[in-house]
Amino acid sequence: xxxxxxxxxxxxxxxxxxxxxxxxxxxxxxxxxxxxxxxxxxxxxxxxxxxxxxxxxxxxxxxxxxxxxxxxxxxxxxxxxxxxxxxxxxxxxxxxxxxxxxxxxxxxxxxxxxxxxxxxxxxxxxxxxxxxxxxxxxxxxxxxxxxxxxxxxxxxxxxxxxxxxxxxxxxxxxxxxxxxxxxxxxxxxxxxxxxxxxxxxxxxxxxxxxxxxxxxxxxxxxxxxxxxxxxxxxxxxxxxxxxxxxxxxxxxxxxxxxxxxxxxxxxxxxxxxxxxxxxxxxxxxxxxxxxxxxxxxxxxxxxxxxxxxxxxxxxxxxxxxxxxxxxxxxxxxxxxxxxxxxxxxxxxxxxxxxxxxxxxxxxxxxxxxxxxxxxxxxxxxxxxxxxxxxxxxxxxxxxxxxxxxxxxxxxxxxxxxxxxxxxxxxxxxxxxxxxxxxxxxxxxxxxxxxxxxxxxxxxxxxxxxxxxxxxxxxxxxx
Numbered sequence: 515x516x517x518x519x520x521x522x523x524x525x526x527x528x529x530x531x532x533x534x535x536x537x538x539x540x541x542x543x544x545x546x547x548x549x550x551x552x553x554x555x556x557x558x559x560x561x562x563x564x565x566x567x568x569x570x571x572x573x574x575x576x577x578x579x580x581x582x583x584x585x586x587x588x589x590x591x592x593x594x595x596x597x598x599x600x601x602x603x604x605x606x607x608x609x610x611x612x613x614x615x616x617x618x619x620x621x622x623x624x625x626x627x628x629x630x631x632x633x634x635x636x637x638x639x640x641x642x643x644x645x646x647x648x649x650x651x652x653x654x655x656x657x658x659x660x661x662x663x664x665x666x667x668x669x670x671x672x673x674x675x676x677x678x679x680x681x682x683x684x685x686x687x688x689x690x691x692x693x694x695x696x697x698x699x700x701x702x703x704x705x706x707x708x709x710x711x712x713x714x715x716x717x718x719x720x721x722x723x724x725x726x727x728x729x730x731x732x733x734x735x736x737x738x739x740x741x742x743x744x745x746x747x748x749x750x751x752x753x754x755x756x757x758x759x760x761x762x763x764x765x766x767x768x769x770x771x772x773x774x775x776x777x778x779x780x781x782x783x784x785x786x787x788x789x790x791x792x793x794x795x796x797x798x799x800x801x802x803x804x805x806x807x808x809x810x811x812x813x814x815x816x817x818x819x820x821x822x823x824x825x826x827x828x829x830x831x832x833x834x835x836x837x838x839x840x841x842x843x844x845x846x847x848x849x850x851x852x853x854x855x856x857x858x859x860x861x862x863x864x865x866x867x868x869x870x871x872x873x874x875x876x877x878x879x880x881x882x883x884x885x886x887x888x889x890x891x892x893x894x895x896x897x898x899x900x901x902x903x904x905x906x907x908x909x910x911x912x913x914x915x916x917x918x919x920x921x922x923x924x925x926x927x928x929x930x931x932x933x934x935x936x937x938x939x940x941x942x943x944x945x946x947x948x949x950x951x952x953x954x955x956x957x958x959x960x961x962x963x964x965x966x967x968x969x970x971x972x973x974x975x976x977x978x979x980x981x982x983x984x985x986x987x988x989x990x991x992x
Contacts, residue, residue: 539594539606539607539608539609539674539675539677540607540608540611540617540620540621540622541606541607541608542563542564542607542608542617542621543561543562543563543564543605543607544562544563547562547563547828549562549990549992551826551827551828551829552825552826552827552943552944552965553824553825553826553943553944553962553963553965554826554829554943554944555832555942555943555944555945556886556887556942556943556988556990556991556992557601557835557861557887557942557988557989557990557991558817558832558833558834558835558942558945559581559595559603559814559832559833560826560829560831560832560833561583561585561593561595561605561829562605562828562829563828563829564585564586564587564829564830565584565585565586565587565829565830565831566583566584566585566593566816566829566830566831566832566833567583567584567590567794567795567816567818567831568583568584568632568740568762568794568795568797568816569581569582569583569795569796569797569814569815569816569833570582570583570584570592570630570632570633570634570635570656570658570797571583571592571633571634571635571654571656571657571658571797572634572635572797572798572799572800572812572814573635573636573637573654573799573800573803574637574799574803574804574805575637575652575654575673575674576652576673576674577598577673578596578597578598578673579596579597579598579599579600579799580594580595580596580635580654580674581594581595581596581597581603581814581833582594582609582610582633582635582656583595583816583833584630584631584632584816585608586608586615586616587830588616589612589614589615589616589628589629590612590629590630590631591608591610591611591612591615591617591629591630592608592609592610592611592625592630592656592658592668592677593605593607593608593609594606594607594608594609594610594674596674599857599860600812600836600855600857601857601858601860601861601991602991602992603991606674608621609668609670609674609677610624610625610630610656610658610668610677611623611624611625611630612625612626612627612628612629612630612660612661613625613626613627613628614628614629624668624677624678624679625658625660625666625668625677625679625683626660626663626666626679626680626683626684627659627660627661627662627663627664627666627684628660628661628662628663629660629661629692630658630659630660631658631659631660631661631692631695631696632658632659632695632696632739632740632795633656633657633658633659633665633696633697633698634656634657634697634698634699634797634800635654635655635656635657635800636654636655636657636699636700636701636708636725636800636803637652637653637654637655637800637803638652638653638655638725639651639652639653642724642725643655643671645724645725645726646667646669646680646725646726647669647671647678649671651671652671653669653670653671654669654670654671654674655667655668655669655725656668656669656677657697657699657710657725658697659687659689659692659694659695659696659697660683660684661689661691661692661695662689662690662691662692663683663684663688663689664683664684664685664686664687664688664689665684665685665686665687665697665710665712665728666679666680666683666684666685667679667680667683667685667725667726668680682726685725685726685727685728686710686720686728687712687714687728693714694712694713694714694715694718695712695713695714695739696712696713696739696740696741696762697710697711697712698710698711698712698740698741698742698743698797699711699725700743700744700800700801701800701801701802702721702771702773704772704773705721705772705773705774706723707721707722707723707773708721708722708723708724708725709721709731709743709773710722710728711741711742711743711759712741713737713738713739713740713741713761714733715733715735716733716734716735716736716737717733717734717736717737717741717759717761717776718730718731718732718733718734719731719732719733719734719774719775719776721773721774731773731774731775732774732775732776734759734775734776736759736761736765736767736784737759737760737761737762737765738761738762738763738765739761739762739763739795740761740762740794740795740796740797741759741760741761742758742759742760742796742797742798743757743758743759743760743771743776744757744758744798744801744811744839745757745758745801745811746758746811746839746840746841746850747841748841748842748843748848749841749842749843750840752809756768756769756770756779756841756848757769757770757771757776758839758841758850759771759776760787760796762794762795762796763786763793763794763819764786764787764788764793764794764796764815765784765785765786765787766784766785766786766787766850767782767784768782768785768841768848769782779848781846782847782848783847785847785849785850787850787852787956788815788852788956788957788958789923789925789955789956789957790923790946790947790948790956790957790958790959791819791821791958791959792817792818792819792821792958792959792960793815793816793817793819793834793956793958794815794816794818794819794820795815795816796813796814796815796816796834797813797814797815798811798812798813798839799811799812810838810839810855811838811839812836812837812838812839812855813836813837813838813839813852814833814834814835814836814837815833815834815958816831816833816834817831817832817833817834817945817958817959817960818831818960821960823960824944824960824961824962825962826944831960832944832945832960834945834947834958835854835855835858835940835945835947836854836855836857837852837853837854837855837953837956838852838853838854838855838856839851839852839853840853840953842952842954844928844954845928849954851952851953851954851956852949852953852956853949853952853953854889854938854940854947854949858889858988859986861988861989861991862889862986862987862988862989863986863987863988863989864986864987865984865985865986865987866883866984866985867982867983867984867985868980868982868983868984869982870979870980870981870982871980872898872977872978872979872980873972873974873977873978873979873980874974874977874978875901875973875974875975875976875977878971878972878973879972879980879983880906880970880971880972880985881971883970883985884968884969884970885941885968885970885985885987886909886941886942886943886963886968887941887942887943887987887988887990888941888970888985888986888987888988889938889939889940889941889984889985889986889988890906890938890939890941890970890983890984890985890986891936891937891938891939891983891984892906892936892937892972892980892982892983892984893934893935893936893980893981893982893983894915894934894935894936894937894978894979894980894981895932895933895934895979895980895981896917896929896933896934896935896979897933897979898979899917899976899977899978899979900976900977901917901974901975901976901977901978902916902917902918902975902976903915903916903917903974903975904917904972904973904974904975904978905972905973905974906937906939906970906971906972906973907969907970907971907973908939908941908946908963908970909963909964909967909968909969910963910964910967911946911961911963913937913939913946913948915927915935915937922935922937922948922950922955922957923948923957925955925957927950927951927954927955928951929951930951934981935950935951936950936951936952937949937950938950941963942988943963943965944960944961944962944963945959945960945961946958946959946960946961946963947959970985
């Protein structure tokens, strides 16, 4: 006897084959998951269940922020989340479901390729939208690598509620496997074209008037996976913007891009924007995409680097906290800065501050404060400091600055022009992000903080000149 459930599955598949591949987000997650699992970040995004890795599409559209990300450990899908404020994310389930999906039959296979590999997203309207969606209505266009297909498009013109396959996929880079891959698409205003940066023999650039027809522009011997391309004002000068090309590892070039060729600035080194062990496949919201003419370049990254995790259960891996990027000159080099977005102050639950004072060994200013989700920042004047090392101990983790070697967490951090060291920590249940000297230093790490420990300590092995310190308890965002 045919069951009602089986009949329902047949009906769904028949409708899908008749009307074309369209899918509302499919929610594979249990309602019993409460986001209180050991090591689960309380203000860092993670999928409700299963695996996540690369961030694949960040856009603002329809009054909310959208994030597409790699989901599914065995077969990659397009996981999907939305937010009203970049802080409180709602896991909407899975938007892009490939042909070899492991999800049940009612999860309609709605995109091209065996798997959904990394990519990006943009917002279009008018004729640009009509060529892809059949309507001039504003739409989100996801550009991704469909393995065994090529560079493909998926779209939604109902604010992310339903997702559709572009009828003529793939639009470029026909492939029998997963190479080339990871298309990053931006609008290049000076040349009035879409530009695609692709992981292909380094980084290869393509141009298009319509996101459909792509022409080769140039190739650059730089980068490994997941390129991103954007502009930043140098030292705050809006009239002197530099182009940044980065790869999945956070390595980046600073230079000029004319819509065809990227040329690295003379005497500029290839640098890395994050020196921690768990930073990969960072992506920014497209330039000019944020609401209210917000000029910021906001970035999220996958908080891992194929390092094996920390024993998470129910879900695996998470994203970094959103940061605002800057570009500043340090010792003759143009350096990316990463700074937690200013919106973080809206989720401060409590605050405690300390002013100028001398701190002696075995004097813990943080004694009595207990927390597992917080921000702490401190400024130290090294001129009047006799200590050789100082730092913050969080549960079972020491964050140490070595004054003699000028290193933070064993990575170089030089004092600023005032001989000050500024350190800012974001600590969550299983996440540590450390920023130094206004974001010149950035360090991201998944870390297994002892679940039953919530103590903090400011320590020093000599006299320490504290200029200021702030502690903020951070609210849960789930």
